[in-house]
Amino acid sequence: MEALQAIAKRKSTRSYTTEQISDRQLETLLFAADAAPKAGGAEGCVHISVIQNKELLRKLIQAAATAFCQGEGYTPFYGAPTLLVISGNNETSYGGAGANVACAGENVLIAATALGLGSVYLTGFLAAFSVAPELIKEVGVPEGFTPLAGVIVGNTAEKEFMEKEFKVGRYVNYVK
Template identity: 50%
Template sequence: MELMKAIAMRKSTRSYKSEQISDESLNTIINAGCAAPVGMGAYNSVHLTVIQNSDLLDKITAVTAKVFGNPNMKPFYGAPTLVIVSGKPNEKAPAIEVANAACIVENMSLAATDLGIGSVYLLGFLFALSSDNDLLKELSLPEGFVPAAALALGYPTEPLTKEKDLKQTIQINTIK
């Protein structure tokens, strides 16, 4: 698939089949994330945690539902794979971990689309996750790293076939 076609077909998938994605597809998606630009080239300041363990996904879901007061909440929309992007905060570059995570997630999302795999960028559940120290420990993050963004992955219940028009939908001003 061409890049512009992948961009046009990418959408936030909110309904997944239970079938796990292949290791080969996961590795392709992860490699795309690792090719993303990272501030100051500090690749040692980012970390990926891949979760395909349904028990751990259920624990995170339960904590998220409790924190947000919604017992029916499904923060991963049934996706069987979750990739959490964590970063090491840097006083000299405030919020760099969030910017880095955004670039990594976007690369992974486009690679997933290219493979016919659905994805959705996730952020809200991280607030709940970060409030549970025991659950954070289960992620085995390197010392000083904090979750900054995540991507749910799986085979969509409806195939990714519709291309959206690529047009300017954001307000723009040009200074020459």
């Protein structure tokens, strides 16, 4: 699938199979994240924790449910078997950490679509870390980094993603 086609077909998928993504798919997603633009071109400005451990995913769900006063059945990860927690370096200035994380996350979303995988960019689950700060260490976020976003990825029954129609002018104005 070509890049523009993957961009046009990308969507937030909220239904996953229990089948784990392959190591090769994961490697491709991590390559895409690393290839993202970085504020100031700084190496080491983004850290990604790959979470595929069911027990740790359960703990994150439980903490997020507590943070949002949700009961049993709350599913912020929609059953996806892989969560990428994307953290930014606290020393990156001028809002660059957030931009770096967002660019890495978007690259993962597009690459996931190109691979036929479902994905969603998430921030709400981060509330889990305010309720259970010990999970930051358990997730593997290094000192000096802050979790700023996540991307869930997995196999989905929705194999055919419909291409969106781009309507020039809907969100664009021109100043010439």
